[in-house]
Amino acid sequence: MDLFSEQQPEIVPLATGASWLPGFALPVMDELWSSLKQHFAVHPPQHMVTPGGYLMSVKTTSMGDFGWVSSTKGYDYSAINPANQLPWPSLPRVITQLAQTAARAAGYAAFIPDSCLVNIYEPGSKMGLHQDKDEKDFSQPIVSVSLGIPAMFLFGGAKRTDKTIKIQLQHGDVVVWGGASRRYYHGVAQVKSGVHPLTGEKRINLTLRKAR
Template identity: 65%
Template sequence: MNLLTRGLKTMDLLTELRPEQMTLAAGAVWLPGFALPQAEALCAYLQQHFVPHPPQQMMTPMGYPMSVRTSSMGDRGWVGSAQGYGYSAVEPSSGRPWPPIPPLILTLAHDAALKAGYAGFVPDSCLINVYAPGNKMGLHQDKDEQDFSQPIVSVSLGIPATFLFGGARRSDKAVKVPLQHGDVVVWGGASRRFYHGIATIAANQHPQAGAQRINLTLRKAT
């Protein structure tokens, strides 16, 4: 199903339909519930990961702490500081290498990318964003990577969120996608550097993730 050609614009319609697959833009696909079979195992794994690698507030280049807390896995972890955004092989707070991405997550990312039309995706970075109610993420581009030929795979866990998927310019109108626990969004190709963000998270509770939304963003950073 193609969101653009069918003219579906309201959150109510998107929430009600929840098809197996929906095109958001050229190269961008929403896969509702794709990660549900692995969701319980993912939440359990993340609980273990957060013990030695707790989510922390990174800094913006303006020197302000981000409201969203982050952790990472893989050869490179995404970091933010007063010097800018980018990737690091070590955790800033400890100086230790990030732990490897487990097979469970690598397989999920590969399969979701393949479902969206991208074969052979092997990410080397998994950013873990933890949103509390009241948090949001402004419209931005993922442009700190070296390889833009590879897609981005985003996995949602926990309480619902409204994903904003715009265009090549910040001023382009964004589609509002009502993401739920287990949803996956994949984008690459023509939309690889499209602006996107998360609207303010409403208070809610999830039986596995608690009062938070956890998002896994898998990329090929190097």
Template identity: 55%
Template structure:
């Protein structure tokens, strides 16, 4: 468990916090876990219900995996590409997510879904809400690894102007409560390299899906 008095925290909105560097002590274990997950369920570019291919490559681990295709957005226990259950969530993933949620004021968070996103320079994630979960009473925990990114965090309407928050390797964003359905996204990634990941950014997003 981290020393909350030593760790910088930045309030984004009611119920939303950035934990600077929270994942740094376990970053190597997290990246090793990403390699393990991707070996069993390779990264892929999913298709939106409208037929557009997403620029950000994705995979999942845990009992529930987030998927998108022409039928819509949803969670599924089976990887549609491999026809097998998604890989188990590495212990380091679950422990970090539970610890970060606790640090942000959400005790008892035990995720059953982890969406792994891989960004390359030029990739972006448009503003959206996380609405496919059954119970909005649980927070979202988002972990940044590798290249820096600009996180966009808005309000409960798409037209609300989002804040632009720089995120670096090891930063964790947690949002829930009154901010649970805030629109959020990622601005186009800039060119660069990081010692831990090269020219990519990895994002782990933990949720309670079921």
């Protein structure tokens, strides 16, 4: 897969170690969407429970050696889907290559993801400011891929109270953060109503990590 056959991608710096790549995933979107539909048939997204006992507004599922899971006991990674007791499926080649190519474009040459969290946002869903801190190796970046209706991505700093910048993410956009910004707070504002020809009334976000 050559995402740069015509020209270098647009790269918008967000912070030290963090970049926004508008439309980066569009060249492989057909294959990406096909792999996601196959995945949803076996591992449908579920509303997970937070440690506080509340249902998350987003639905989640996972791919890779480890899936991100949540319960009243806390957040963790597991090789087994707790909803059906099946192992999470391997990462499709298109998703692995997309994540690695985006990471290289953002300055991270040796990214090897072993987990992909898939979040499904419907109108009204949101994700509060949080850090990705359940992984073992913080030298590896996070790669986030957006599909479907737009969403306002909030990217802050090392403290929850730090000022956030707002980026309206569109279908096919990719955000990569690592290094100095690896544990920066980030979130998604409440998603507004909309319809996308591929995903319908949904925004789908893939977040690739090196969990273990």
